[in-house]
Amino acid sequence: MSLKIIKGGTVVTAEGEARADVLIQGETIAAVGPDLDANGADVIDATGAYVMPGGIDPHTHMELPFMGTVASEDFFSGTTAAAVGGTTSVIDFVIPGPQQDVMEAYRSWRGWSEKAATDYGFHVAITWWDESVRKAMHTLVHEEGVNSFKHFMAYKNAIMCDDETLVNSFSEARELGALCTVHAENGELVFRLQQEIYDKGITGPEGHPLSRPPEVEGEAANRAIRIAEVLGVPLYLVHTSCIDALEAVTRARLEGQRVYAEVLAQHLVIDDSVYRDPDWRKAAHHVMSPPFRAKEHQEALWRGLQAGMLQTTATDHCCFCTPQKEMGKDDFRGIPNGTGGIEDRMSVLWHHGVGTGRLTPSEFVAVTSTNCAKIFNIHPQKGSMAVGADADLVVWDAEASRTISAETHHQNVDYNIYEGMEVQGLAKVTLSRGRVVWNDGDVRTERGTGRYVKRKPFANYWAAQLRRNELAEPTPVHRG
Amino acid sequence: MSLKIIKGGTVVTAEGEARADVLIQGETIAAVGPDLDANGADVIDATGAYVMPGGIDPHTHMELPFMGTVASEDFFSGTTAAAVGGTTSVIDFVIPGPQQDVMEAYRSWRGWSEKAATDYGFHVAITWWDESVRKAMHTLVHEEGVNSFKHFMAYKNAIMCDDETLVNSFSEARELGALCTVHAENGELVFRLQQEIYDKGITGPEGHPLSRPPEVEGEAANRAIRIAEVLGVPLYLVHTSCIDALEAVTRARLEGQRVYAEVLAQHLVIDDSVYRDPDWRKAAHHVMSPPFRAKEHQEALWRGLQAGMLQTTATDHCCFCTPQKEMGKDDFRGIPNGTGGIEDRMSVLWHHGVGTGRLTPSEFVAVTSTNCAKIFNIHPQKGSMAVGADADLVVWDAEASRTISAETHHQNVDYNIYEGMEVQGLAKVTLSRGRVVWNDGDVRTERGTGRYVKRKPFANYWAAQLRRNELAEPTPVHRG
């Protein structure tokens, strides 16, 4: 088996920092410690650099069919761009159409994803309900290694999941030990606002954020949290973008509820002024849901991340090129929703997080990798530097810097929302299960070397949740 | 015109206290001041007592057809009991069945209410939606003096109003200047929980609160508040019973939103231990929605009242006698929901509110009368002691006390939820538009002397709300 050693760096994990070498045997970590014997191993020099678990992005949409087109980034190009930026795993989404057979959709996505260059998994969306959907949940958990289900509370008349379906799915997930996740926006209000705004003659991208104000996200976040609380299930909110939703999460967590929440790198650093940019193309390329928010939300999200109210960072990587965006030239409702960023997430977060003293390097690892691995139950295989873990690693140069641009990025899309941003802190070398896939400017990914990662149900936190449910069981007083 | 003078008391209004006499000419107040000339007037002695505006109860259900029976208290008996306790006006509810013609329902209630002994008005419930309902809202506001509409977020498969109807009705009310009110409980969750609990073999009244935990109220309260915020309408929550809903109200008010909230006297002083009382009859007589709550909610509600987060106090007076309650002997879901208390509200609130130092006498008047009159736009005709106002007055003896009991009360129901409670602070004399209807033990109400009170739309707070909506109007950036 091949032997590699990463020498001379500072190993940083969610637990702390220490000067140490890392020995890799084949696909896994064989040893971590100071001054390891490198005899016979290929040496990767990490002098002056950090060595950390590769990033995990729990929210991507490669080659997603959506709003009449298909996302431009495929599983190979997308995981390649990820690797360049220091991210070594993604969790993508299977999204069945309304009434579509869930297993059929699942198999389609598994087929598309075979070209991936790094490891990956899938959340599966519950977009409708009948007995076949219920059964599919069981099959996916017991046979396919899926342990999380997604629910869209927006997109009325398409993939929106009403309260009745939420209640059904959450109840089923409780039996399965699977984690419920939600896209939190009140679809009924969005639908009404879209129409009202369009009817007022606002047809450009500036209409998009007006139709999805923070309040509609706050409402839905709170609703999902309350339903989860009443039914006794853990919950995970994707792309928390605003104070309103963050406060709902915070309230619940302060009351001891097992609610997890994700924030996108772009929501931390970009504000909603982009939609009023006179350049339609720029505005349209920022159309995603939830939209970018006024500045005060960004500071609040950073604080949520610092305080542990938000545990994971993601990208919702979902790329559409300009011609695709132009499908909504005359009506913002027709602009495909989505932005890229999988290549930039780690650098953007390091620069604005660690570089500003908001986060320690350890906290950076926790929010870009380890917390995600724990929540979705692939720790310590992923997100750790334990002996035996997959050697998904990144050598991080905290001094190097670059200017982000669509002209130089590796993402398969003709726009970059961070265009012109200078960031300090870059992936120097990235390893995926022991293979070097990025080496200081040299892209070495290969189509199809990524592997599907099965995730088991009943992550650690379930035992506590189920114990609480058990203690809350009611007893009768009156008999008929 | 008849002339009466109330002499020697301390006049207390929402504004303050002062020693003063009150001169009444016919149905209205003619003068308020120290040492008024009583020449030719009948003298009502108020020495040592307070004189204040009569109570207004914004939430009653006289002779309501509900859950297969009809509430036992009719408009005459109910307004009589109210007068005995110092309450001189009520606002009851017109509740059309699903698909029932709204105006037809309205006319039924107007017919039933003609027997009332004191003044009254109606909120009208929106339980479904089509063009006829929309038109009825206009007719009611423009021709019938209705300025508030009620929405039940619970009671699935009956009168529950889904988000789509809420959005339609709230939008229409914005055009009309009418106040939207909501019964906040997530009906989808209640429905699920009722079934789950029943299936676990819990069939007695103890199942009732288990199927309607505070979280379902908190969720719905927040949802309604968010929808109102997004659509730009004021909102009024009926019977706020728990911390969860209070926090939603508080958050919104602290952000400057025009949200009003009501609390029932009984939720302030009775806790949920009643449902686990071995006496089925006692437990069943406490079945109402939202249910009684654990003790910590009561202290929180008092604080909400003190802090001005809750502005009004009501009873949700809806009486069912024991044989009616027994319709749910084998299944708590069949127990008609409702409790009485219109006779006791004022004394209970004085005793536990003023007697404990939580409220000043002025604050008591505000929360039992004046705030309600302002919110529902019948101030200063009601709820004030202004010259020209209706002489709906009560002479209040703060030293007198009584023990509440079904055996002595004037309510037409065979149970009293305050049974055995000793309260200090009683109505000594009550006047309805200048007529003495209660005189220290002597009931003098007459069937049919109560008058329907028309309420105009666009109460004062609407101008501010509409100005804010106007300033928030979006402008286009991009043209097609």
Place this chain on the structure above:
Amino acid sequence: MSLKIIKGGTVVTAEGEARADVLIQGETIAAVGPDLDANGADVIDATGAYVMPGGIDPHTHMELPFMGTVASEDFFSGTTAAAVGGTTSVIDFVIPGPQQDVMEAYRSWRGWSEKAATDYGFHVAITWWDESVRKAMHTLVHEEGVNSFKHFMAYKNAIMCDDETLVNSFSEARELGALCTVHAENGELVFRLQQEIYDKGITGPEGHPLSRPPEVEGEAANRAIRIAEVLGVPLYLVHTSCIDALEAVTRARLEGQRVYAEVLAQHLVIDDSVYRDPDWRKAAHHVMSPPFRAKEHQEALWRGLQAGMLQTTATDHCCFCTPQKEMGKDDFRGIPNGTGGIEDRMSVLWHHGVGTGRLTPSEFVAVTSTNCAKIFNIHPQKGSMAVGADADLVVWDAEASRTISAETHHQNVDYNIYEGMEVQGLAKVTLSRGRVVWNDGDVRTERGTGRYVKRKPFANYWAAQLRRNELAEPTPVHRG
């Protein structure tokens, strides 16, 4: 006795609005109602205008000796400027030096204030403690009509009041039924920060806000509130300027504590960018404590006002001309603290409050006049339109506008912090106890016609406070 009638206007009070005339007999209001008989009365035309209680400013410093100079505005010029803007009463401060005899200081201020043109009263500061101070508190309350005492938690080595003195004074005030008020800033931290910042070479006015960040105000506000809570006394915070202090107030009020808080008009509309203006004079003229804050604090303060967490608005009117400000040319610590604004408060608040839909006209009256009168126990003599109340009135033209400028203002100071601000909503006619003192451009005040207003202790809220204290009295379990 002279008879005047204000005809054709809309009377607005803290209670509501109505079309009504106002009849004035001598110094007091004789009648309020529609179409009053004006026979023999001088008519003041209020067609198209509002008629409301004159403003009360609870926080002014006329001719204050401070930081080595004396405030430029005296009691005559200051009350004149107030009248022009629609304010008809002020409460100023007696501030004894450390170890100065309190009664001696009180007599000095009473002498200086005799030149006032409108009515006034005094808070008295407790700046040190011994038996003579304790006795003076009794004399002031029982003989001099003082019912409020001020405590400076900042200004170390000058008038700062440490915790021991706070505890002594608050305890004494509890016996007297007098209201404790505090200037909330942690003087120990301010002192340290001033030195640190100066030592870093920051000597200009930009050093002032750096030495008094919001946190030092939040700390002190919370400390004073907690001390008041533990000792069982109501509390009043002057010039709440930031989120940190507002949150302390809000927390306490939501828990039912009787805490009142004031906000200055200028803190609602001016932000801290003024201190970094390259014009030293401009920056220096904004030096006051607490300083102007970052923008987010202003929106929060407006919300606090809307939600009732802040009850009064004031100016802390304390004028220093440019040569006085220049005493601190080389060291920001030497710039006399203070800004003007008594003439502009009402218009600024109307324009930014009512004009934006944040406040209704009734709420405007409450926060500029009535609430203050109630808290300091001069209601309904002041701040109301009750029959018998002092005819301190203003005819308010909501359509008229003006541009604020030092060149045209009536304040005795060479700078105006609102310079160039256009405001809509002006006092057209102002009456002080029935005399017209401002008539649409014509200043008619006279030196010495203002009267000292005695304020009684034990305002209404004290009964509730004392009842709570009584119920909280502990009882012994173990005997020695």
Place this chain on the structure above:
Amino acid sequence: MSLKIIKGGTVVTAEGEARADVLIQGETIAAVGPDLDANGADVIDATGAYVMPGGIDPHTHMELPFMGTVASEDFFSGTTAAAVGGTTSVIDFVIPGPQQDVMEAYRSWRGWSEKAATDYGFHVAITWWDESVRKAMHTLVHEEGVNSFKHFMAYKNAIMCDDETLVNSFSEARELGALCTVHAENGELVFRLQQEIYDKGITGPEGHPLSRPPEVEGEAANRAIRIAEVLGVPLYLVHTSCIDALEAVTRARLEGQRVYAEVLAQHLVIDDSVYRDPDWRKAAHHVMSPPFRAKEHQEALWRGLQAGMLQTTATDHCCFCTPQKEMGKDDFRGIPNGTGGIEDRMSVLWHHGVGTGRLTPSEFVAVTSTNCAKIFNIHPQKGSMAVGADADLVVWDAEASRTISAETHHQNVDYNIYEGMEVQGLAKVTLSRGRVVWNDGDVRTERGTGRYVKRKPFANYWAAQLRRNELAEPTPVHRG
């Protein structure tokens, strides 16, 4: 070197759980993994049990001279009792008297502690201020391995530290990279209340909690937090006992401030009814500061622990026997403050935390050991199961149970505050640096085998704090 292997257990760390063996070579951990080769090693059987890092108690007072007596537990007996319960390290306190030479006090404590059976360290209290104290802080950090300083905000006229000293010490600690810790109670209020309550004839232990209500802790907690925020230093609150203090911590953490807080096991499970127990001895044995609180505080503290607002659990182990407690027989102010519990902490927290589903086993390890090690910068040497870490381990039997009693405990005190409590979850075997010190009923500690643990300054979080301070450095605008 001796070789031991713990076989067959489930290793649980702050990071997660897994079936694994643990190999110990001499004093440190040599390997962790499934099915390790046990050749030649002494086998410790952990079948069916958890294996975890030994507990660390960051707050003990062995043989403390206090209130005229000396705590009964010495360093040997105390660390022995700790070991029995699964705790393998403590951090005790050096508390110089006012004006006492700090280094002299330090040397006294180092002398006393030489008898310890397990490892230990010291926080040093700053009880007064002059240049010698400042210098001692440097010496302690640079030469003695002390990285934390304690500040008592209570105990007026004894060891209380006023704001001036707090500001001096916090500023100095910022230079040193040492962590400031505070005992948060407003000493001025406590002093006043003690006198008032005693003067009312309340002389028994029930007077103790009355003189230290939650508000005095909340006030001081907030004050310390604000001072730390303004000065730019991390902060650690010891023994957070109430909602009031927890809310101050929570507010700060949600704003991104680096505030850490500790909770005592006893505050989580015992309420203030103990003080009103008719048995004086029982009441007196619960006299500690802060005192036990009303029940609602306990649920809030659990939630704070679950939400990560509280990071560590401790005991404030400070034992006084009945004759010592009787020093305050006639005056509660004379009862020595303190309770025991070091032996019971781990079991009490497991039973009430893990057994109720509030905490997962991993979270238990975090709050009993790992978080403390990180905060006080002795991780991964302590609080981890990393290869190379000290073999301070405990084999935990989650099924075994015992009834706590003074008759059977190993603490050197004649009372146990948990008397009669049955707890499930016990230390079966405890190892201190590889030596078995407790083996299922067999106590094997030896006097003097414990070692003083030096702690380095500038724990990981300091880099982030200092970076933030740097970015907040002001720049001048105006030049003199």
